[in-house]
Amino acid sequence: MSAVILVTGGTGLVGKAIEYVIENEPQGSRFAKRPGEKWIFASSRDADLRDPKQTLELFEKYQPTHVIHLAALVGGLFANRERKATFLRDNMLINDNVLYTARIKKTRKVISCLSTCVFPDKIDYPLTEEKVHLGPPHDSNFGYAYAKRMVDVQNHAYKEEFGCNFTSAIPTNVFGPHDNFDLKHAHVIPALIHKCYLAKKNGTPFKVMGDGSPLRQFIYSRDLAKLFIWQLREYDDVDPVIFSVDEDDEISIRDVANTIVAVMKYDAGAQFENEPNDNGQDRKPASNAKLIKLIGEFKFTPFEDALQETVTWFLDNYPNARTGHGSS
Numbered sequence: 515m516s517a518v519i520l521v522t523g524g525t526g527l528v529g530k531a532i533e534y535v536i537e538n539e540p541q542g543s544r545f546a547k548r549p550g551e552k553w554i555f556a557s558s559r560d561a562d563l564r565d566p567k568q569t570l571e572l573f574e575k576y577q578p579t580h581v582i583h584l585a586a587l588v589g590g591l592f593a594n595r596e597r598k599a600t601f602l603r604d605n606m607l608i609n610d611n612v613l614y615t616a617r618i619k620k621t622r623k624v625i626s627c628l629s630t631c632v633f634p635d636k637i638d639y640p641l642t643e644e645k646v647h648l649g650p651p652h653d654s655n656f657g658y659a660y661a662k663r664m665v666d667v668q669n670h671a672y673k674e675e676f677g678c679n680f681t682s683a684i685p686t687n688v689f690g691p692h693d694n695f696d697l698k699h700a701h702v703i704p705a706l707i708h709k710c711y712l713a714k715k716n717g718t719p720f721k722v723m724g725d726g727s728p729l730r731q732f733i734y735s736r737d738l739a740k741l742f743i744w745q746l747r748e749y750d751d752v753d754p755v756i757f758s759v760d761e762d763d764e765i766s767i768r769d770v771a772n773t774i775v776a777v778m779k780y781d782a783g784a785q786f787e788n789e790p791n792d793n794g795q796d797r798k799p800a801s802n803a804k805l806i807k808l809i810g811e812f813k814f815t816p817f818e819d820a821l822q823e824t825v826t827w828f829l830d831n832y833p834n835a836r837t838g839h840g841s842s
């Protein structure tokens with residue numbers, strides 16, 4: 515069956531991973547590109563999705579039958595805290611325009627990418643899909659979190675009123691090639707990779723905030739890409755699915771930093787600043803039970819292998835990577 519799959523935010527971390535899997539997965543694989551499929555990886559240069567006219571023009575240009583909606587205004591902790599109205603409004607405009615345009619253009623299916631920040635701040639762990647709306651999200655990023663949470667509300671509303679096949683995924687902490695390594699905005703793994711690189715280059719200490727004890731579930735972007743491809747082809751329910759490794763595969767920030775040190779061959783090792791207030795939450799485990807029940811067997815890339823591939827990509831592409839450049 516012919517299909518045109520439009521990936522919004524297609525040049526970011528997850529979009530690039532989907533492109534990699536589609537181009538490199540061997541034929542016969544569950545996740546390989548299929549005959550008759552055309553994949554379009556759009557960026558903000560193709561359309562400002564906050565603008566309904568530009569969104570409509572993008573859909574009319576490519577006539578997508580399916581959409582993987584990754585585009586979003588994202589930022590670090592400081593930006594989320596200081597620009598709550600901007601993060602709320604811009605993301606609600608983006609999401610509303612994509613979903614509304616998909617409906618009027620009769621797009622067969624839309625999958626939107628959410629975030630674990632949609633979950634309530636005060637909640638019993640592990641996180642599961644039915645807990646999304648059980649309380650307010652953390653105050654630090656409530657603008658972004660509520661905009662993402664509203665996608666689930668919109669998906670249900672469009673399904674009930676118009677019969678639209680709209681759904682969503684909730685990934686845990688994603689990392690991989692094409693990540694944002696800018697120290698002002700990067701998440702923990704790309705930030706630590708860049709900091710270790712600079713420490714090795716400049717002969718300075720590799721300092722890590724906190725004591726390294728918090729535990730997190732990290733998912734490799736190319737594994738996440740395969741899960742999006744599975745969801746596109748095989749999952750047609752409106753309710754979201756958490757995309758994560760097992761709870762048993764939580765890894766401490768200390769182990770992350772020490773693995774980066776080993777991979778980058780930085781002899782001096784990591785120095786933990788041991789300020790408990792810098793740790794953040796001890797753990798925020800999410801259950802992947804629903805995912806595994808639906809997809810069956812899925813082999814996640816071992817963390818060390820995924821980190822090695824990410825560091826290799828970073829070193830090979832440093833001049834063109836998103837590093838902030840002024841930091842080096």
